[in-house]
Amino acid sequence: SDSAIAMVKTWVENGCPIGDSTQLPQVPVWPSGSLYGTPDLVVKAKEPFLIKGDNKDRFMLMKFPYEMEKDTFIRFIEFMPGNKRLVHHLNGFLIQYYEPEKKKNVFEGDHYTDTQVMDYKEAYERMKLSNDDGNTFPMLTPSVVNYLPGVEPAIYPQGIGGFKMYRKGALFLKDIHYGPTPVDRYDSSCFNIFFSPLPPERPLREFQMGTLGSTPIEPPLSIPPNEVKTFRTRYTLPEDWSLLTINPHMHLLGKSFLAYAVKPDGDTIPLIRIRQWDFRWQYFYTFKNLLKLPAGTRIEVIGVYDNTKDNPLNPFSPPQTVGEREGSMRTTDEMFQFIINYVPYKPGDENISLEKKK
Secondary structure (H helix, E strand, O other): OHHHHHHHHHHHHOOOOOOOHHHOOOOOOOOOOOOOOOOOEEEEOOOOEEEOOOOOOEEEEEEEEEEOOOOEEEEEEEEEOOOOOOEEEEEEEEEEOOOHHHOOOOOOOOOEEEOOOOOHHHHHHHHOOOOOOOOOOOEEEEEEEEEOOOOOOOOOOOOEOOEEEOOEEEEEEEEEEEOOOOOOEEEOOEEEEEEEOOOOOEOOEEEEEEOOOOOOOEOOOEEOOOEEEEEEEEEEOOOOEEEEEEEEEOOOOEEEEEEEEEOOOOOEEEEEEEOOOOOOOOOOEEEEEEEEEOOOOEEEEEEEEEEOOOOOOOOOOOOOOEEOOOOOOOOOOOOOEEEEEEEEOOOOHHHOEOOOOO
16 A cells, blocks of 8 residues: 555665664574484595586485494485585485405595496495405495485384494595586585384385386487477386385476376376476475375376577577486486385274374
């Protein structure tokens, strides 16, 4: 209204006085070091990693070794990015020397290698990931920690998820992606590990659809210049699943993302809908309760990509054909993924809450 506008104008002309300070809300206290309290173990890099200012993407292998007094169990791992602007994603594995006498020093070898300048065989040798005999390797637990911009660790009820942790090992990042920067920057990321008093009763399983996954993309993921194009991928469940967390993933040309499930009786279950994709803010989405999908359910995933000049994030001007490249995760290439964390269904799963306790 005119009176409200006049009031604001008068307030500005008077120097924006603060008003009644007793009515101000308390300043929030933001935790430092962890969002979940004091971790049982913090695993850090040997030294900060230099991200060279050459405007290039970097895909690194990194290891964060540790040694403890005894074996234990992990409930969850929290990744703390040291450089939030440049750490785009990581996929973390756990190297476990369950026979400690076969590896005397887990800290030896290179702690990082660049996958763009050497193959995996040479990288593993330089990082000394094998046992001391040079021929055998320790146990590898996949996908123990993952990160994308905005992601928080999924914390499930006691007994669901988690894994055993042997006293000697390393968090192995295969891979960690740093975005381009015009000036030299450093990253000092670390991992907060929270232990569990009990072993996991129901280990998580992961299923990946689309790029680098188990289901084909139709049509093959290639977006011609000056087109908005739609792609699909689908999968039919061979057994009853209980879904916990889902993760959609696209790059700069992503426009919208939709996933839903069609049960054998024709009933449709919505999974996720992102009407306006934002590459800079990507979540893992956890359901409020375990979500049962019976055997025979078909999961349908639909991604729309905008490769026109109207897309402000288009990495090319003028637009050019963009698609998948074998093994590439470069920001300027494209991906179409849907990752599902689940456990085999048990009666009563629908009643198990996945909401984090405050």
